[in-house]
Amino acid sequence: MTHRLIGALAVAALLGTTAYQASAGDGGRAGAGTVGQGIDHDRMVNADAHPGQWASYSRTWDEQRYSPLDQINDGNAQDLGLAWYDDLETYRGVQASPLVIDGVLYNETIFNVVTAYDARTGRKLWTYDPGVGKEWAGLACCGPSSRGIAAWGDSIIIGALDGRLIAIDRHSGKEIWSAQTFDRKDQYSITGAPRVYDGKVIIGNGGADYGSRGFVVAYDAATGKRLWKFYIVPTDPAKGPDGEASDSAMRIAQPTWHGKFWEAGGGGNAWDSFAYDPKLNLVYIGTGNGSPHMWHFRSEGKGDNLFLCSIVAVDATTGAYKWHYQMVPEEDWDYTCTQPMVLADMKIKGRTRQVIMQAPKNGFFYVLDRGTGQLISAKSYVSVNTWASHVDMKTGRPAVLPTAHNTTTPHLMNPSWMAAHTWHPMSYSPKTGLVYLSAQEQAAIYARAEDGQYRYVKGRNNTGQDHASQPELRKALMKEVLASEKGYLLAWDPVKQREAWRVSYPLPGSGGVLTTAGNILVQGTINRTLAIYRADNGLKLWEMNIDQAPVAGAITYMVDGEQYIAINAGWGGSPVYNLNRDGPFRFATAKLMVFKLGAKGVTLPPMPPATQDAYLPRERIPADVAARGATLYGESCNRCHGDNATGGIKDLRKMNKEAHDSFLDIVLRGTRLHNGMPSFEGVLTEAQAKDIHGYLITRAQEDW
Template identity: 75%
Template sequence: MKQGLLGMVAGLAALGGFVTSSFTATAQNATPAGIDHASMVGADNQPGQWASYSRTWDEQRYSPLTQINDKNVQRLGLAWYDDLDTYRSVQATPLVVDRVLYNETIFNVVTAYDATNGKKLWTFDPKVGKEWARLACCGPSARGIAAWGNKIILATLDGRLIALDKDTGKEIWSTQTFPPGHEYSITGAPRVYDGKVIIGNGGADYGSRGFVTAWDAETGKKLWKFYITPTDPSKGPDGEASDSAMKIAQPTWFGKFWDAGAGGNAWDSFAYDPKLNTVYIGTGNGSPHMWHFRSEGKGDNLFLCSMVAVDATTGKYKWHYQMVPEDDWDFTCTQPIVLAELKIGGKLRQVAMQAPKNGFIYVIDRKTGKLISGDSYVSVNTWASHIDMKTGRPVLAPGAHNTTAPHLMSPSWMAAHSWQPMSYSPKTGLLYWPAQEQGSIYARAEDGAYHYTKGRNNTGQDPVSQPELRKKLMAEAVAAEKSYLIAWNPATRKEAWRVPYPFPGAGGVLTTAGNILVQATVNRSIAIYSADKGKKLWEMNVDQGGHAGAITYMIDGVQYIAINASWNGSPAYNLPKDFRIATAKLLVFKLDAKGVTLPPMKAEVEQAYLPPDRIPADVAARGAALYAQSCNRCHGDDATGGIKDLRKMSKAAHDSFLDIVLTGARAEKGMPSFGGALTEAQAKDIHGYLIKRAQDDW
């Protein structure tokens, strides 16, 4: 009877939106038999659950719960935690359904916990091969799982979509979403919209053609496929849902762009409007990165770096808005898309909002794809001066496109805003996200010098030319690095407030009706701010950073906040010399919790060592190029900062460098084996380059 009543009320809410707040208070502890369309449309009628990546399909990451609020948050304490026993980044957003918290750690291992006390109920390991730690762009992390009916659904790094029984963890079905042997991986969270599992993939950096697929949540059967970029036109249509869209995209590409895949992979961002039956896709960068090599320096290259709207049932193209035509900078528009209703110019508008890598915040009419506003939120933007509101196109800054001369770009591939979750509070009318300003040196390779290499990061850049100029530009980038939490009013197009941080790497955000904003910070803490003013209300040191977003849920009248705390390894130029982290942990908080404490960090025993070896110039040059292809994503441009500053390796690390790189001798610390991608000679060249960098700077 309770289940039927909840379904009826959720249905009424979807139709008329008149469910009273008194029922909401009662329904927050209800336990329906799994998640369905009505329960997701009426998610605010069960605010105690967190049943999708951002709780609701509009991706707002906002909770109506108010028990923990700006008046009492000082009473917050650690209720329980689980040590995830890895130094890798755990980026997942947990789910809470029917009193159970489901979490995903590295290599897609899923664990179910009693959400009130942390008791483990079951664990499922899909046995992803450890070689995927290097085959994926940025390690073996995953950003989350999905729930539907009696199932928990995960998308594995190696491309499988797997449905588990939510009560037992037993596999129900499994299907392969991309062809084995191709340069794909999955790190994004699957979404389920009205029984259809939507998933994209990564791999543009390695040379793949991006696409999104939909699968039946009950059977794992493929429903539709939407390609993001075209391919060799001589092959004819793909016979997929995207065929009409490819007719639009094809004329915007030139040369044999398909040789390196073209890219565009949708590796993270989706949103869904059930009334419009529309899925919104955030697409990625081109392959290779340099427009000159990818498309002969011609054409907009649709649908790179775009928001693309498709029909949820068929996958058919509806509209697109391209934020970065002529992508030449490894910009992506895979950052979160948030749907909301805003009053703009006295008129209520249904909008989609996104703050991608390029430093602009966009507000788009989600019915038509028409740009409503586009504003820069960074202090320096050497890519574009503004967005032309008549054409919707960026007005590129002089010298923005890459030539063979090194120049400094900000924002850069490191992003003004990366994948970290953002939040919109309908109570404050503000949009929140972690922002940063990090310049990077760009220069395309000379003609004939770039060749596509399968399994490598194919940038098309020259990382070594004009070293003295590079040294000067790098110093400018280091000096200008900034990081902050920003609150933005999308209706008035103005910043409301910001909280500065000492270096980049802060986590995604959660807001609630209790006027709180929760974030993992680069100060190795979990912090809570007032959502309206940005005033710090509470902070706890956890010896960890974190890019993952927090969730909140309620069981038996008690509200909890949960978050995965772990350092992402995002490069930071000004990372403190003594910056250290503990193992990744799932942390759960509630009011007045006492008696649970985190263990102290293990002592650091290694000291930096400067080898005296003289490194030949040709070795350092080869090593610099290889480093740029394989290492800079985690260890920073020019070996400057990152998850581990490789200019400051210990003597033990230098002595065992080849074992670390080629056999995975420090895999437990998060460093995967590159044995399948690098030869011993190449690893030695990289080592020589790093010794030279250490000697240059230290």
């Protein structure tokens, strides 16, 4: 185990203690509780008695991402200013939600490096680096970022990219315990935020795209001892029961699978979303897509494939199965139901219902009874849905359109794998009764490979798709994709199942949201700004250019009677096709930014000058090379760089000459690991990397 503590530990610990003692963590309010007492069940259940804290990913276990603080409100939000910031010194996406406990802000950046700050001033107290190998970025579909950390007692808990759960002392940053949650030889990673429910750390994993069998595991927060494990999909029935908490659920799931599905894992990985009801003692798991993506290859085109793209409820103490609801039976489109789930009590048809709500990739907003899993309502929240016409309220099943399932003929799907709503946090305001989320409409071209053309390759994105057939048809479809792309902030009425209002953006990609009792909604936007809107009607109250498009959700907290808003601003994640339509989409290094009313004198540094211009090679690429490269690109590159080499973190059609000249070193030898670009050595041969380069040159020549 390697770790680094910045500064002298004794001094850091002393500074940390001073910060805790000096800061009334809830602004000195009555009922704030004893400062420094640590996070426990009572403190989480009664979180509104400690309104200045933000001690879990979405503040509360119901994941509402709503704060009762109202010092910053719809009458004074225009007076916000930047109080302090920290440059995170990366251009990769930074997706974490910070925590604030007793006047100290804890933040996580790429490769799971955690820093503690004085929440008032930004003074660093300590930094912990778990030493995650840079090669692990290659097993995370969207980069080496994490969505957050957890807290329990006096520990901060990290779900590291390489599968470790690590508990560190929140006062000093010293490691307390570490547990490995999966075999490092398998195709897993952790990018989601761990949760702690009554002393049990809950964590899932990613890896369905690369071939794995998803599971969720619980550990004792005090000792790191494993408590239970729940598999999401079954495995080879010849092996018999797993001997885990999920055994009874696997007996339900097994008959819904066909063929040798276990050879590529099956998928279902719970890579992000959880919620918890302490009264029902239920943990809710949002599950992922299939492995491989194409149902035809995964399960011979037969069966619902439980528990892919579902909400599964399990007993928090034992992990035992309680109920499930599957949003996407026959999952064939890389849809996931790992998007945020929110718990609330609301009156529906004259009756108060305990509900769980979700707006997953497939474009439908679901309201379920969280005690039983009964479907209460489901309506599409996007204007185009080529997957299903509606959800049948008698059966709970989607009415899948006859053109939706994939054949060998390329066709458009909208929503696509890029999602009508992705992992970006959503919020529910009990004050307005509305749910808020970042919505988008991004079609994609789908076609399954011909029989005999797909084979599982360890370490690649195993879609089972064909990425190169019928190029002229694909060009025509791509024009439709580019013309129809849109993004917007959506306010949704979950009782009436209809849109309340929206704010349109020029492109998809705006980030997660926060709402408060001050009738404000906070969102980082694709316009490279932080914006605040009225939560009741969407009127813009304030906006600041920050040279970044934050995808993370903002948080808010109070120290010494002053309310702050904090956000990690670091663009990265799902591609945007038209991102570079009007010129290069430039952004500054990622930063942790903290705002308060009346703050003045703190300014962001200017962005560095633009790098070299795009270079267009003139060499003619043989058609067979470009075709092979298109397939390999679709299996290894499109998650970050976009379908058809369009959009993405870097537009690879517009590489500069240096990138072209050093392409093999970048791809195979990891010369840009420091920027988060992993090495594909062992996954791609040199000949295959050359084919991908040839394909990218062809795409550049076609478009530019």
